[in-house]
Every structure is written in C-alpha cells, then in structure tokens.
Amino acid sequence: MNIKSIKTNLFIGLQYLTARKKQSLLAMLGVLFGVTTFIVMVNFMTGVNDFLDAAVFEGSPDITISPQPDLNKVMDDLDLDLMLNPLYDLDKIEDILEASPNVRAYSKQVITPAIFISQHVQLPGAINGIEADEEKKLYDLDKRILSGRGFESFSEEGNIVLGTSLAKKLMVKTGDSLRIIIPNGNEKQFRVSGIFSFGITTIDNVRTYAPAETLRSLLEQEELITNLHVKLRDRNNIEIKETLLNRVSKIGVEDWKDNNRTIVAGNKVRDVLTWSVSFALLLVAGFGIYNIMNITVVQKRKDIAVLKTIGYKNTDIVFIFLVQSLIIGIIGALLGAAFGYAISYLISVTPLQAKDFIIVDTYPVNFKGIYYILGIFFGILTTVFAGYFPSRKASKTDPVNIIRDI
C-alpha cells in the first residue's frame, strides 16, 4: 500500500468515523476512561509502594548480622548473665563483606536494651551504639533531622539522637536531658541533641542513636560489637546471606524481607490489583470498540460491497475500518493520559492524615513518563485488537452475496 492509497483510505475511514459522531465519541470515552484509570492507579499505587520502600528500606539495614544466642550455656539460676553476646569471627565476616561487590556499606553496632527515663515518663527500649562515620554511609540522617543535629553531635560526649515518635512519648525535645539505665544496672545522663523522622512509625517509635564507645563503657564490655548492619547496592540480590551463613558459624542473618513481610506482601497485592484492574478496564474499552465496529461492519455491508466492486482490495477495506478504531484509540489514549496526569496531580496535593503508620502530608503519587507511555501504548493496542477482527470480517465480505440480497 503506497502513500497515496493510504491517504485515500484514511479519507474514507475518517468520513465514516465522523458520520457517526456519537458512537465514535462513546467509544473514545471508553478508551479515555480506561487509560485514565490505568495511569491514575499505576501512579498512585507505585507511589505508595515507592514511598513505603523509601521510608522503610532507606531507614533500615538490608541485612542484619547478629550473634546466635548460645542455648547450651550452663547458667546458674541466680547469676543471670547480663553480658551482651558479641559477634565472634568479626574479621571473617568483614572480609566477606569487603569482598562482595554488592555490599554498599556496613556499620558495626552495639545494641543494648535500655530504659529511658525522662522528666515525666519511663519507657523500655533499645539503643543503637554506632560509629558516626560508618552509620553515615548507611543512612542520610541529616535529611531526616527535624530539630537539632545528627551524627556530628556525637563528637561531644553524652549526646543522644531520637526518633520523633519516641521523643513525643518521652515528652522530650532537643536540649532536654534523658536518663538511661541498661540491664547491668549502670546508668547515665544523656542530652537529646537531635530528633529525626524516617516518616514511618515502626522506626520513629524505637530508634535511638548514641556513640558506640559511650555504650561500651556503660556496659563495661570493651571492643564489643553486637550486630552488623549492611546496605546492599541491589536489595533484591541477597546472595551474601547464604555466603555468610555457610562460612561463618554461630551467627544469625536476617534480610529486609524477613523484617518487612507485611510491607513486601502489601506491595505485591497492590501491584497485582493495579495491573489487573487497569487491564480489565482497557479490556472493557476494547469490547466497546469491538462492538461498535462489528455493528458498523454489518451496517456497511452494502458500502463494502460497492467499494470492492469498484476496485478496493481486501487490504484497503481492512485499513479503512481499522483506521477508524485506531483514531478512536489514539485520541482516547492521549486524552486519557492528560486526564490521568490531571487526576494524579489532584491526588498528589490532597492532604493525608495517617499519622499512626506513616508520616506524610499528602498522598504519595509517582509521575513517571514510562507509565504514560505504557498507558497510551496499551490503550492503542487494545483498540487495534478490537478493531482488527471486525475489519477483517469486513474485508471478507463477498460483494456478490450482498448485491444479490438487495
């Protein structure tokens, strides 16, 4: 088919399309609705997923290495062991981590249970003793600081940094003092030097940072390392977990999936829901077009017979009818993308009050170009499919039968 006959066939197709404006408009609205919903749902759902990922995974280690408690240890009933289990074979673990290209950074931790005592409230919890230089490579805490300072405040002795929800429960603010008692009975007066928020209460409720050295002297355990936190370059590649478990004994290794099962499952459910609902809607739009084109082909049997007798080929007839659904599809998809963008924007500026679980001002919405391309692509693809079968049926029309009938 050359350019000129494409022009001719396009002219004929357009003439039919504009002759039944109402039907064409309805079919187009179907595609528009499908693509709009597709884009809004994908934007919103992936927005929520990405937001949760960012909140949870950016604030948590991908891999946590901890010592396995020695269950065979003979213990005197009265003499409770108040010493924390250190990580043995630390050198070996560090060698493995250093050798792995997928390890972005790791940080040595001294994690101890503690009781926080503020002026008004007493709460049990835990403290992460860290080396500021190492921990900095894991999390960008400065971005998360609500008041005061982050890790750099640890250059001064006796500073502690808290999550915002915890600080609220303890009724402390930056500059207040906070007394900490650890299991061995030692206690120390800290000063709250900073309050941060990762935007998710599971972190902001519990996380507390203090310098590792301060905790070691309180615990009276020199050189103590209780945990290693690891950040990976590719979070989905957790080979290192197997390697560690195979080569180092008496350690426990947890990955982000173990710790965030509900979120991982939630993401999956949202993904399945988004894609299936979106495609179902596009399918419905497709059926609408299929129906309209089928009716058109039946109504236009006579015209098709005439076109065929005066020299139009089967490919011309397919083109003439397919181009009609294609135009419906293209206009519907483009308008759908525009509406999708508009509605996504409206959602993204809608205030959201969900302080119990996540801390966010408005609904999280993604604005990625690829979703618009996908929406437009699938919108048009649906109409091409829906239009193809009636068009092929049209081209198979036998003019003799029709002329004989009338």
Added chain:
Amino acid sequence: MTAAAHILKANALGKQFYEPERHYVLQNNTFEVAEGELVSIYGKSGSGKSTLLYILSTLDTDFEGELLINGTQIKGQSQSFLSEFRNRNIGFVYQSHYLLNEFNVLQNVLLPALKLNTHSRAELTEKARTLLTELGMEDRLSYPVYKLSGGQQQRVAIARALINDPGLIIADEPTGNLDRKNSEMIFELFQNICKTRNTAVAIATHDDKIYNNSNKSYEMIDGSLRL
C-alpha cells in the same frame, strides 16, 4: 461493426450451483461485446442473468469456460489482481441504492479515481466536476447523495462508473427503480456513452424499450443466451 475490436469475449461460459442440488444456472454461453457496443440481456428473474453479470464483472470467478475482457484472461487471476483490473477497466451501475451515504455527490464519483490514483486530487476533482456537469448534476456537487431523487442518484452512479474511463460498463437493472421518464433519460445516457466514448455497455434489464433499442439484444432462457 465487424472491424471493431472486442472488449469482451465469452466462450462456453457456464456455472453450476451445488445447493440445494447440483444444477446448471448458466450453460454454454458464447458471445462477444465489441468496443462501443450497447448490449442488453433480457430475462425473467431467476433466469440466470444476474449470475452471468457477476461473472462478467469479475466478482464471481467460479465459472466454467473462458472469459476475456480487454484481452485479459479472467479465470485464475488473484483477487488482488481483479480488484485493480475492475478499477481500471470496468464501471458499475446497479439499481438505484448503491451510492455511499457518508459521502457527497462529488466524493462518490471520486472514489474509484482515488483508488486508481493516476492523477492529483485536484485534477481528479476537475474531471469529476466536468463529468457531473455533462450529466446535468453541476448544481448538486456537494449534496449528500441520499437527498437526491432516484434519477439523480443513477446519474451520479453513471458518473462514478465513467470516472476511470473504463472500456466496459456493466449495468444491472439500472432503470429498475425509476419511472418511465427517468428510465428513458438514463437509457439515452447509456446510448450517448457508447457513441461518444466508445465504451461498451452491457445492461441486464426487464425493460422492453432497452431491449428493442440495443445494438445487440440477448434473451436469457434457462441459463443460455439467445439472440
């Protein structure tokens, strides 16, 4: 008359139907149509004249015998070839309602020319305009065709049949839905076309007047043409 070249040659043309039982609708038809000749085929409905017309118009290729149009063997050609062939060599006029309602008068006439595509759209439009003017339709060019009277519609159909200057026009009961006056006018048009354009016209008809005034008149009886 004998010197004129033949636009159409049929040799032992026949066709069988297999339903409801095997029988011949057309049998052993041998005839010729010369250039510029007006040939009429008279017959009762069901006599097989429509079936013959579909074969002559290359729409039905499932026949026995031999058919040559403009020197081209029709039997065994592909659908695609025949589409182009019809477009270039054959014009069609049916009973009145075979115009495309979504298109205006001028556009209807242009449809075969746009398909053939040998001239620019402007040239083709000019040609269609001239043709329609010859047929007395110059003041109806952008009319929707369904608003025309039966006689006017048929004139548009004739213009459409002529636009690609075919050597042969096939007309199936072209006056079937027209009153006496319009019938006569359309028949005169066909006679003119034969004379001035040297285009052959084959008309299937019930109309005695056409039958009596053709260059050659056949009667179809039980699937065979008789002079």
